[in-house]
Amino acid sequence: MAKKSLIQREHKRKKLEEKYRLIRQSLKKKSKDSSLSQKQKIEIQRKLQSLPRNSAPIRLHRRCLFTGRPRAHYRDFGLSGHILREMVHACLLPGATKSSW
Structure with a gap:
């Protein structure tokens, strides 16, 4: 049986991922737009990096x-x-x- 604290941490990550999902998707979609300048792409990348780490879907188990x-x-x-x-x-x-x- 896994520790309850680890299971609770996983639930917290899942809630964060759901909360920031739309924001993350829209920023990723914007960053793939070829009509943007390099500065705009860098700014979008900064916004992506400013999101909480635990809101990334890759961190879920x-x-x-x-x-x-x-x-x-x-x-x-x-x-x-x-x-x-x-x-x-x-x-x-x-x-x-x-x-x-």
Whole structure:
């Protein structure tokens, strides 16, 4: 189980990312405009850099829904590897079977 403080930090990052998403997208769109001068592009880049670091979507981690574990995360199920295995053993995931050889 992940520490509660790390999970709360991740929630805070997610809220910040949602808050600044539109601003970040509009600034990135403006910076790709070829009709702008170099000075204008630099100014747009400064505005982008002035946004909080934790508002960048790259800083978000996917976490397991049950344990909060950030590693060994399966996107299809939203679970970490060992929880996925336990649920497949218990037949709680329809269509998933445990392979054995």
